[in-house]
Structure formats: structure tokens, C-alpha cells
Amino acid sequence: MRIVWLCCRVSAVLFSLWAGTMPGHVYAEESSSRFVLILDGEAVKDAVSGLVWEREPDYVFDVWDRSIARCATKTVGGKQGWRAPSIDEIKTLVDLDQQDPSLPAGHPFRNIKSGIYWTATPHPKDDIVAWQQSFFSGQAVTDQKSGTRRLWCVLGDVRK
Template identity: 30%
Template structure:
């Protein structure tokens, strides 16, 4: 789907056909940053006033904000040709609280697509959204559920691999194939080696994209931010993705599994771990 076809304008609203969500065309209708509680009250005011003809606006959850990011782009990290206006190169609030501390909530930075959490008493921007997405899974966080519920059970372990019935991918059961932190370049080599060795009897092993890694996050947990039923071993706090940062090609996106954040690291530095993914299934499934 081209970006022109992905986004459809309806006056000052924009429908994202990739997710089914409808966003305010203005990415800053409030005009200034707000505290988290103020952001929620601002959206409630939009609903009382039937902003753009509707009364079901809300603060997006972390996965919904994340779904807008295009990591091949920067300043802003949005798909080229997008129809949005007033996009601030700054942090945007989500509705998702941080599991380890309810005084904090998740936010996304539109300049490069990083996602972290911060004190609800700080001021960040608000980008209202409407609708429910059949294409996005719920975050697992305590905010009002928006998205598709997770399958139960989600995981199917088989030898050295684990099938994720939600994402449809197979992961290495050992979540530290370095072992230990390695550079991004070494991580890519390890993926090729695992593929050549047919880890778990499967091929197609690779470093996951950042969107695939983020899907592992359970926003209702921290240390690690992972479903407690997930049957992985050797879990580590940070992981490389295959996704190069659009901000700087010498950097790649990384997942902070301990907390659930998305950041970047210099490819040459041995700071992150390796967790591989394959699109193949075990023959026993």
C-alpha cells in the first residue's frame, strides 16, 4: 500500500487504512504541550464539543502511536507524503501507563520514533485518535483496551524455538544468541550463521524488525516487559533490531525489553543482545 493510498483525508480527519484508526489531521490541535492528566481532560473537552463532528476521541495507546512511525524517515519519522499538519518534533503522550510506576506514562518522539516513559507531570503534545483497530493487538496495559485481544495461549514451544501465535513468527527460545552483547554487524552475522545451521530445524532466521520486537512487549509488566507465560530462556534487557534509523544510518533501532522502550544504538558498539526470528514453522505444529 502506498502512503498516498494508506491515508485518506475526511476534512480535517485522516483515516489510516493500515490500521483502521482515524486521526486528527492536526497533530497538535491543543496548540501547546500538556500534562498527562490535562491531555486526558483536553480530549474529553474535544468530545463534549464534538470536535470535527465526533464525540469519541481519545488519547492513543502506545502501540497506536508507534504504528504511525516510519523508521526509514526522520524529522518527522512519518511515512513520506503523509497528510498531517502541525507535527511537532517532540514527545507525544500515549494513554498507556508505565507498568513499574503508575506516576509515569509512555510517549513517542516523532523526530526519530523513540518510545519511552516519563513523569505524567511533564508537558508533552496530544494527537487525538478515534476508532478501534483490528490490525493492532492490545498493549496489555491497564488503559481502556483498544485493538485485537491476544490469543490464549499465545505461545507454542518446540525444542529450540517458540511460535508466537499472535505475531505469526517463530523465535529462538534462547533469547541471547551472542552470547552477551554484540555489535549490530555481529548480530547480523549471527543471524546468517543460525540460518545456515538451521536452528531448531528451521531456516529463514534473521534479526527482527523493530515493529516485530515491539510486539513482544506486554505493557502491563516490567523487568521484563513480557508476558509472564512466555517460555523463553536467557532473557536480556536490550536487543538489536534489523531496522536502521532514518535519523542516522550508523544507528539501528533497539528494544529495551526490561522496561518496554524503543530506542537507538550505534551499530559499531557492542551494547545489545541478539534474539532471532523466522517466518517458518516447526513441522510438528
């Protein structure tokens, strides 16, 4: 069996073409050149930011400090070293042209809830408040750390 991969850019969308075992048949599959599945499909590498995200964010709603601690103990796709993202890091995923969730069309993430997610970024003037990211509206918001939110862990360089 021989599989031939061809790649072309059509109308700013990347299409991967492959010719399978059936002669004369070519199949097209739209794919995103921005996101690549890694770690056995359990994580997503973002070519724009260079960061690696959980493919499926934490489903647990918890207060800020416990969420941050849980992220640090995770193993995803056999890899450890996960952490909570900064507000600037998580904002790199936001597409304001999309809503509910406000992620780029065709993203490979699973079970994204359009709610609000914690970040590791505390408010600079109020130590009981932290920055959060809404994936319904795409807007960054702040709220008290005692509230309960989900957390989307990241792997990669620490960015402020």
C-alpha cells in the same frame, strides 16, 4: 464537464490520474493509498490500522492527566468521541526510515512537531510515568506524567 479518474500502481507508488476539461491533457497527482482525509479534511483515516487521527494534533503542551481529559472533550470535523492513543496505536504511524518527523513520506498531517507526544499508556511498574512517542527519532520513551507534552487524539477501537 466530465472528469475521468484512472488509477494505476507504478513503482510501488499509487498515482491518481484524471483527465480534466482541457483535451489532450492528463494530470498526475501522487497520493497515498494508506491515508484518506475524512470529516471535512479535519481527520485522517489510516487504512493500515483502521484508526482515525486528527489531521492536526493538539498544539497545547500540558501534563498527562489534563491532556487525556482534553482529548475526551474534543470535537474534530463535527465528530466527538476522541481519546488518547495507546503506545501501540501511535507507533503504527511511525516510519523509522524518516526523521523529523518520523512519519511516512507524503503523509497528509499538518503542523506535526518533531517533539514527544503523550499516549494513554501508563508505565506498568511506576504510576507516575507514562509512555510517550517521539516523532523526531521515532522511538517510544517514558517520562513522568508531570512533564508537559502535546497529545495527538485518535478515534476508533481501543487497542492496548
